[in-house]
Amino acid sequence: MDLSLKPAATAVDAVRGTLAEHFGDRLQSGTSFCEQHANTATGRGTQAPDMVVWPETTQEVSLIARTCWEQGVPLIPFGAGSSLEGQLNAPLGGVSVDMSRMDSLREVLAEDLIAVVGPGLTRKRLNEELRHTGLQFPIDPGADASIGGMCATRASGTNAVRYGTMAENVLALEVVMADGTIIRTGTRAVKSAAGYDLTRLMIGSEATLGIITEITLRLRGIPEETIGGVAGFPDLQSACAAVIIMVQIGLDIGRVELLDPVQIRACNAYSGLTLPEVPTLFFECGGTDASARDTARIFTEIAEEEGALSIEWTAAREARNKLWQARHDSYWAALALRPGCKGLVSDACVPISKLAESIAEARADLDARGLTGTILGHVGDGNFHVVLMTDPEDMDEAAQVADFLKGISRRAQAVGGTCTGEHGIGQGKITSLADEAGASLAVMRAVKAALDPRNILNPGKLFGDLA
Amino acid sequence: MDLSLKPAATAVDAVRGTLAEHFGDRLQSGTSFCEQHANTATGRGTQAPDMVVWPETTQEVSLIARTCWEQGVPLIPFGAGSSLEGQLNAPLGGVSVDMSRMDSLREVLAEDLIAVVGPGLTRKRLNEELRHTGLQFPIDPGADASIGGMCATRASGTNAVRYGTMAENVLALEVVMADGTIIRTGTRAVKSAAGYDLTRLMIGSEATLGIITEITLRLRGIPEETIGGVAGFPDLQSACAAVIIMVQIGLDIGRVELLDPVQIRACNAYSGLTLPEVPTLFFECGGTDASARDTARIFTEIAEEEGALSIEWTAAREARNKLWQARHDSYWAALALRPGCKGLVSDACVPISKLAESIAEARADLDARGLTGTILGHVGDGNFHVVLMTDPEDMDEAAQVADFLKGISRRAQAVGGTCTGEHGIGQGKITSLADEAGASLAVMRAVKAALDPRNILNPGKLFGDLA
Structure with a gap:
C-alpha cells in the first residue's frame, strides 16, 4: 500500500473545517466514532477514517463530495457496517459518510410494486414498513444490511434463486458523483433500453464510482402460500444432485440452502434445532396454495430419488421462521463453535454442475489444513x-486461512466461476479480481479514471494500487 | 450532423486496402451490399457504410477494429438487420462488420443451463438447435434477431415479464474494444459481485463501447405444461386493470400481450384469425400441469371480475402457436392495413399503473392527427x-409522425417511464435520451470517451453530436 497517496494533513484539516461549519456535531473525529466506522464485522484489520459525518439530504452528500473533491480527500459511505471484505476501511484516512439518517421509506407505489428509499434504510425495517401493503422486498443477504450498502456490493442471499440479486431489483438510483454532481439513473419503468445501464454500473461498484443517495426498488407480492421443508441427505453429492435437477426442470424454487454436517451441528447448538448432522437442504417455495403444494410434492419426489434420508414439510409460519432464522444466524452459530475467535467467510460461486465437487474440495482442504470451518450455500x-x-493472533493460522481463501477463489475461477457471488471485492479479493477480470480490468480502471479522476471515492478497494 | 467528422477518403481507402488483403472477397464495397447493411427494417432513411466485411473469428474482428482505430474510420457491427431505430446506419460511412458468419452454437452446458454462442446466431436457430435438450432461450423480441444484436439493444419482448430482458439472461461476453483489445466480462456463475458489471454496461450500449464477439447465455427449462388464452374486454381500462392485478399478486405469468381493436382487425385479416375487434389480451402461462392450470384459473377469475367479454383457453400446441405467430406478425399485419407504406414503431415503457391512460392518450393523439396506427403492448x-x-414521401405526414413519436416519449417520461423499453436509442431517440438522462448523460459521455476516445464505434448513435 503506497501511503504517499495519503492526503496531506492540511487537506484533511481543511475538509474538517468546512464540514464542521455546516454539520456541527453531525461531524465527529473521535477515535471511537472513527473505529466504529471501519471494518468491524470480520477478523480483517481495522483502518479508521479521519472523521465521520452524518448527512441528512442528498444536497449535504453533494457538499461533502465537493469538499473532498477540492481537497483530494477520500470519502467512504457507511451503511450498516455489515460488509465482509473490508469495504469500509479507510487505508488513506478520509471521511466516513454515515448514511443512517437518510433512512426513510420515501414513497410506496403499491400498484407499480415500487418503493423509493433512502440508502440508510435497512432491509428488515423496509419490510416491516411494507407489511400492511401485502408487498415485500425479498432480497435477503442474512445481515440486516442497509439498502444502499446492498446496492454497493451487489448483494443477494437466500432468495436470489427466485428473485435475482440487487442488480435485478433496483430500477433507478440517485447518485452523487465524485465532484458533487447529482445524477439520476434509470426510471420507474420495469425495463428500459435508453442508453448505458448506469444503474447496473453503480450496483456492485462498492462506492468507487459514486455515492448512492436514493434507491427505487422493485417490490414483489407476498405469495398466497409458502411451504418450508428440510431434507437430510447421505452425502453432499446427492443433495447437490437434487438441486441441479430442480433448477434444470425450472421448478419454482423460493429458496434452497445447503448446510454441511458441521454447520448443522453449529445450528443445533446455537438455535436449538435437533436436525441429524448430515448434509441438509433447507427449502422454501411459494405461490398459490395449489402451486406451492405441487412444487413441494415435486421436491419430495426428486429428493427421494436422490436418496434423501428424511424430508419434513411445514406451512406453519412459526416453524418456518425458526428454521430460516437459524440459517441466518449460521455465521454466529459457526463462530460459537470456537469461542473467542473471529470469522472470515469465503464466497465462491460456480456453475451448478461444479458445486458438489467444489464443496467437497473445500472441505478436504479445510481438514488438511486443520482449520475450523462450516460450509453452507445458496445452492x-x-x-x-x-x-x-x-484466531487473528495466531500468525501461522492466519497464513493458512489466507492460503485457503485464495485456493477457494482460484478453484472457482478454474471451473468458470467467480471469486465472489455476493460479498464483493473490497480489500479482500483484489488479486482474485485481477486474476478473474484479466484484460477487462483495464476497462474497469478506465471507467474508474473517467468518473473519479482524483480517486477520492473509496480508494484502495477493487484495485491493487489504491486507484 | 457535422459531416466534417467524416474520415478522409484516404483513411477509408487505407482501411479498405488493409482489410482487402486479409479478407479477400469477404470484403465488399458495392452499393447494393452497402445499402443492405444500413437501416432497412423501417421507414427511416438509409445511410450506407463504405464497405462490408464478414469476419469469421474474434481475431478477425480485432484486426478490423485495430485497422479502423489506426485510421479513425467508423465501424458498425451488423447482426440480422432488424433494429428499429437506425442503429445500423453509417452517417459517417465506415465499415459494416457483418457477424453472420460468426453464428455457431459453440457450447451447450445442459446441467448448468448455459449456451455459448457467436453473435450472428439468430434466436430461432438457437432454439431449434436446443430442441433436443429440453431447454430454451426464451427472450423473444418477435423478429428473428441475432443474439449479438439483441445484446447490443438490450432486447426483450413477450417473455420478459417472466424471464427478464437480455440484461438478465446474459452471463458473460467476449468483446473487442475500439483499439482491438479482446476482453471477457462475467463468468459462467449465475451471479457475481466481482467488480464493475461490464456485461451489463455492454448490453444496451448499441455497439458504441465495444463489439460483442461471443455471448454466454442463460437457458431455461421448457415448462412441463403451457396453456394459452385469449380474452376480449369492453375497453382498454378493464384489460389493463386485469393485468395490474395479476402482476400485483405475483401471478406466474408467462406472457401477457394487449392488442387494440385496430391491431386485432389487422391480425384477423393477415393471420386468418376471427377474434372480436375489442381490446384483447393474449396470455400464456407455464409450469407443472397443476400450477399452469391454477394460474389459468386465477387469470380467468381476475379477467371475469374486470368484465371480460370472452375468455378462451387452449393447451394445444398448434392453436397456441397460431396465436403467437399472429402476435409476432402484427408488425406486418399492421403494415398490410395500408399497402405501400413503411412502418415506424414507438416503444414507450411506463409504470404499469399509468399504462391504460398512456395507451388511451396515444390512441387519442393518433386519431386527432389522422394517422393510421395500431397499438399493442407487452403489458x-x-x-x-x-x-x-x-408514407415517407408525404412530408406533412412525416412531420405529424415525428411529432406524435416525440409526444409518446415525452408523456412516458412525464409519468416516470422511459422513451424506450426495448428498441434502444439509435438515431431515432437521441433528443429523448438527452431529456430522460439529464445530468447522467454527461456520465454516459465520459464512459464513451474513456472506452472509445477516437469515437469510431457506431458514431452518431445515442448522442447528438456524433460523439
Whole structure:
C-alpha cells in the first residue's frame, strides 16, 4: 500500500473545517466514532477514517463530495457496517459518510410494486414498513444490511434463486458523483433500453464510482402460500444432485440452502434445532396454495430419488421462521463453535454442475489444513460459503486461512466461476479480481479514471494500487 | 450532423486496402451490399457504410477494429438487420462488420443451463438447435434477431415479464474494444459481485463501447405444461386493470400481450384469425400441469371480475402457436392495413399503473392527427408499441409522425417511464435520451470517451453530436 497517496494533513484539516461549519456535531473525529466506522464485522484489520459525518439530504452528500473533491480527500459511505471484505476501511484516512439518517421509506407505489428509499434504510425495517401493503422486498443477504450498502456490493442471499440479486431489483438510483454532481439513473419503468445501464454500473461498484443517495426498488407480492421443508441427505453429492435437477426442470424454487454436517451441528447448538448432522437442504417455495403444494410434492419426489434420508414439510409460519432464522444466524452459530475467535467467510460461486465437487474440495482442504470451518450455500445459484473461525493472533493460522481463501477463489475461477457471488471485492479479493477480470480490468480502471479522476471515492478497494 | 467528422477518403481507402488483403472477397464495397447493411427494417432513411466485411473469428474482428482505430474510420457491427431505430446506419460511412458468419452454437452446458454462442446466431436457430435438450432461450423480441444484436439493444419482448430482458439472461461476453483489445466480462456463475458489471454496461450500449464477439447465455427449462388464452374486454381500462392485478399478486405469468381493436382487425385479416375487434389480451402461462392450470384459473377469475367479454383457453400446441405467430406478425399485419407504406414503431415503457391512460392518450393523439396506427403492448411490463403506417414521401405526414413519436416519449417520461423499453436509442431517440438522462448523460459521455476516445464505434448513435 503506497501511503504517499495519503492526503496531506492540511487537506484533511481543511475538509474538517468546512464540514464542521455546516454539520456541527453531525461531524465527529473521535477515535471511537472513527473505529466504529471501519471494518468491524470480520477478523480483517481495522483502518479508521479521519472523521465521520452524518448527512441528512442528498444536497449535504453533494457538499461533502465537493469538499473532498477540492481537497483530494477520500470519502467512504457507511451503511450498516455489515460488509465482509473490508469495504469500509479507510487505508488513506478520509471521511466516513454515515448514511443512517437518510433512512426513510420515501414513497410506496403499491400498484407499480415500487418503493423509493433512502440508502440508510435497512432491509428488515423496509419490510416491516411494507407489511400492511401485502408487498415485500425479498432480497435477503442474512445481515440486516442497509439498502444502499446492498446496492454497493451487489448483494443477494437466500432468495436470489427466485428473485435475482440487487442488480435485478433496483430500477433507478440517485447518485452523487465524485465532484458533487447529482445524477439520476434509470426510471420507474420495469425495463428500459435508453442508453448505458448506469444503474447496473453503480450496483456492485462498492462506492468507487459514486455515492448512492436514493434507491427505487422493485417490490414483489407476498405469495398466497409458502411451504418450508428440510431434507437430510447421505452425502453432499446427492443433495447437490437434487438441486441441479430442480433448477434444470425450472421448478419454482423460493429458496434452497445447503448446510454441511458441521454447520448443522453449529445450528443445533446455537438455535436449538435437533436436525441429524448430515448434509441438509433447507427449502422454501411459494405461490398459490395449489402451486406451492405441487412444487413441494415435486421436491419430495426428486429428493427421494436422490436418496434423501428424511424430508419434513411445514406451512406453519412459526416453524418456518425458526428454521430460516437459524440459517441466518449460521455465521454466529459457526463462530460459537470456537469461542473467542473471529470469522472470515469465503464466497465462491460456480456453475451448478461444479458445486458438489467444489464443496467437497473445500472441505478436504479445510481438514488438511486443520482449520475450523462450516460450509453452507445458496445452492440454487452455485454460491457457497465457508465460515472460518480464526484466531487473528495466531500468525501461522492466519497464513493458512489466507492460503485457503485464495485456493477457494482460484478453484472457482478454474471451473468458470467467480471469486465472489455476493460479498464483493473490497480489500479482500483484489488479486482474485485481477486474476478473474484479466484484460477487462483495464476497462474497469478506465471507467474508474473517467468518473473519479482524483480517486477520492473509496480508494484502495477493487484495485491493487489504491486507484 | 457535422459531416466534417467524416474520415478522409484516404483513411477509408487505407482501411479498405488493409482489410482487402486479409479478407479477400469477404470484403465488399458495392452499393447494393452497402445499402443492405444500413437501416432497412423501417421507414427511416438509409445511410450506407463504405464497405462490408464478414469476419469469421474474434481475431478477425480485432484486426478490423485495430485497422479502423489506426485510421479513425467508423465501424458498425451488423447482426440480422432488424433494429428499429437506425442503429445500423453509417452517417459517417465506415465499415459494416457483418457477424453472420460468426453464428455457431459453440457450447451447450445442459446441467448448468448455459449456451455459448457467436453473435450472428439468430434466436430461432438457437432454439431449434436446443430442441433436443429440453431447454430454451426464451427472450423473444418477435423478429428473428441475432443474439449479438439483441445484446447490443438490450432486447426483450413477450417473455420478459417472466424471464427478464437480455440484461438478465446474459452471463458473460467476449468483446473487442475500439483499439482491438479482446476482453471477457462475467463468468459462467449465475451471479457475481466481482467488480464493475461490464456485461451489463455492454448490453444496451448499441455497439458504441465495444463489439460483442461471443455471448454466454442463460437457458431455461421448457415448462412441463403451457396453456394459452385469449380474452376480449369492453375497453382498454378493464384489460389493463386485469393485468395490474395479476402482476400485483405475483401471478406466474408467462406472457401477457394487449392488442387494440385496430391491431386485432389487422391480425384477423393477415393471420386468418376471427377474434372480436375489442381490446384483447393474449396470455400464456407455464409450469407443472397443476400450477399452469391454477394460474389459468386465477387469470380467468381476475379477467371475469374486470368484465371480460370472452375468455378462451387452449393447451394445444398448434392453436397456441397460431396465436403467437399472429402476435409476432402484427408488425406486418399492421403494415398490410395500408399497402405501400413503411412502418415506424414507438416503444414507450411506463409504470404499469399509468399504462391504460398512456395507451388511451396515444390512441387519442393518433386519431386527432389522422394517422393510421395500431397499438399493442407487452403489458406485463408496461411496454407498449404504436405501429404507424406512414408514407415517407408525404412530408406533412412525416412531420405529424415525428411529432406524435416525440409526444409518446415525452408523456412516458412525464409519468416516470422511459422513451424506450426495448428498441434502444439509435438515431431515432437521441433528443429523448438527452431529456430522460439529464445530468447522467454527461456520465454516459465520459464512459464513451474513456472506452472509445477516437469515437469510431457506431458514431452518431445515442448522442447528438456524433460523439
